[in-house]
Amino acid sequence: MADTTINMNAVWYKGAKGDGRISSENLKTQIAIPVLKGGSGEGAEPQQLLMSSAVACYTMTLSYMLDRSQLPVSGFFMDTEGTVSKGEQLSINHHPHIVLSAEATAEQVRAAEALILQAEEKCHVGQLLIKAGVPVGTAGKVSIDNGEDATSNFIEAHGLDW
Numbered sequence: 001m002a003d004t005t006i007n008m009n010a011v012w013y014k015g016a017k018g019d020g021r022i023s024s025e026n027l028k029t030q031i032a033i034p035v036l037k038g039g040s041g042e043g044a045e046p047q048q049l050l051m052s053s054a055v056a057c058y059t060m061t062l063s064y065m066l067d068r069s070q071l072p073v074s075g076f077f078m079d080t081e082g083t084v085s086k087g088e089q090l091s092i093n094h095h096p097h098i099v100l101s102a103e104a105t106a107e108q109v110r111a112a113e114a115l116i117l118q119a120e121e122k123c124h125v126g127q128l129l130i131k132a133g134v135p136v137g138t139a140g141k142v143s144i145d146n147g148e149d150a151t152s153n154f155i156e157a158h159g160l161d162w
Contacts, residue, residue, distance in 0.1 A: 006024065007024060007025075008022055008023065008024040008027075009022070009023050009024070010022045010023075010031075016033050016038050016039050017033075017038070017039060017040050018032075018040060019031065019032040019040055019042050019043045020032070020043065029043070029044055029049075030042065030043035030044065031043040031044050031045070031046075031049070032044070032045065033045065047082065047084060047090055048082075050090070050129075051080065051082045051090075051092060053125045054080070054092050054094075054123070054125050054126050054129060054136065055078070055080045055094070056125075057123040057124060057125035057126060058078075058080075058094050058096075058119055058120065058123045058125075058126055058138075059078060059096075061119045061122050061123045062076070062096060062098075062115060062116065062119035063076060065115045065118065065119055065122070066098065066112070066115060069111060069112075069115060071098075071100060071104070071108050071111060071112055071115075072100050072101035072103060072104050072108065073098060073099070073100060073101075073112075074099050074100065074101045074145045074151075075097075075098070075099035075145070075149075075150050075151035075154075076096065076097070076098050076099070076151070077096075077097055077150075077151055077154040077155075078094060078095060078096040078097065079094075079095045080092060080093065080094045080095065081093045081095070089133075089134075090134050091134065091135040091136075091137075092126075092129070092134065092135070092136045092137070093136075093137045093138070093139065094120070094136075094137070094138045094139075094140070095138075095139055095140065095141070096116055096119075096138070096140040096141070097140065097141045097142075097143065097150070097154075098112045098115075098116070098140070098141070098142045098143075099142075099143050099144070099145050099150050099151065100112060100142060100143070100144055100145065101144075101145050102144055102145050102146070102147075104144055109142050109144070112142040113140070113142050116138060116140035116142070117138060117140075119138075120136065120137075120138045
């Protein structure tokens, strides 16, 4: 694989109580030092950014694998929980939920369940974090579409409709 260069730009305003911005192709976000560390808290903090990389990688990896497997997916959404223990140790746990169409077979459900775990092994960011000593785990769920729009309900409940 050829080397890839990713360019990012950052700016910071007004000392520790201020905030900053990071931008890159397809990414723009506000950053800030957490309130508990003396900052304004008015932006993403480093651990949130690190977790967002793990979430994005896992989500894209599993989505790709589901697409390639041609399973009858009618929805896919995920919660991820990060825990910072004393000593600043971060752990990350993904909770993906795949909704298969009403016509899905038991074999397709088992295949989707297997992909949930395989995606963790294939996610490059997650594997880098594991090598760095960050525990990353996955406990997923596969369900059959029951006529409710579970994905839209998730989007609305979590404010992802922007």
